[in-house]
Amino acid sequence: MARRFRGSEEVKVDAKGRVSIPAKFRRVFEASDPDWQAGKRAQLVIVYGTRDWNWLQLFTIEAMEEIEDGIARMPRGSAARNLLENIYQGHADEAEIDGDGRLVLPQKLREKIGLTDSAFFISAGDSLKVWTPEAYAEEERALEARVPELEPGADPLSLLAPAAAKDEG
């Protein structure tokens, strides 16, 4: 089964903060949880990050282990390591997908990103980001604005070229 997320999805958030994890994403969480087996609940980690994050980031167990290993290889006490520990360990929660395929987002986290009745999931490699649909629409506009060299209508893959073509004969 795939170990990476692909695609995006919008789902309802009910009064209890439950969000149904779209099946295609759920499979990835299951496949990337070393302890998971059919019938059991897949574990995952919700990173809520520092005060300016207006999204949540859901990591598979394996992805989080990689991050933790990476952090562990950094010099103990270094500023960068402390910062990463602060985010990925200090501002993260363990969670699991319930028997109905849903994830319960605690009220605190819903409030942090302003989540009320709908949530937008979008793949980000080995993690899944959760936004309010409005916040994501905004983010998408901002994303484009951050790359002014891409003319409207141009093929985004043109951005790949400068990096790859250089050394070729």
Place this chain on the structure above:
Amino acid sequence: MARRFRGSEEVKVDAKGRVSIPAKFRRVFEASDPDWQAGKRAQLVIVYGTRDWNWLQLFTIEAMEEIEDGIARMPRGSAARNLLENIYQGHADEAEIDGDGRLVLPQKLREKIGLTDSAFFISAGDSLKVWTPEAYAEEERALEARVPELEPGADPLSLLAPAAAKDEG
């Protein structure tokens, strides 16, 4: 059950100095107290450290045993050993979580870190740090300021890359 803390939480401090230990942290203290069993009170150690600490650090019993073993392996009488003993044994108290899931912070300790009506808990591996919310906000700003190479809006995980990305296949 998990042996390591993850996440952060803000709780009320009442007039008697009681702070509710958030359930997810309480479980770690229970799991890491060799003598604990359902219904009993989990033991822990409060390290308040030297004069300049403006936080308290709560250690599980197991974590504290590891520290003590480490200290015991150091040359008796060495300056480093004396320093560690001073902090982790000389400036530490034993404590327990009461029947309602709360920890009572003695007035002395509350005063030391300026705790009045709210406390901020944040995970630090196998210990939990306790700050005033204000002091922690300050600390977090300082953490970020120490990593100027991280552009606002950049993925913090990019800090991991320099160490790991180059030789990867």
Place this chain on the structure above:
DNA sequence: AGGGATGCCATGGGAATTCATGGGACGCAA
């Protein structure tokens, strides 16, 4: 090819339980 039967999926809701928090009463010590 039709037509149900089956099963997964997203969603909803009630009841039970846990959680964070507040308060009264008692005892001990300065």
Place this chain on the structure above:
DNA sequence: TTGCGTCCCATGAATTCCCATGGCATCCCT
């Protein structure tokens, strides 16, 4: 006797558990 710490009880809110439903896609049998 005034404050500080401990024990026990109370309560509203948040969270978990369990069960229910309608939609949609798939499978299988005829």
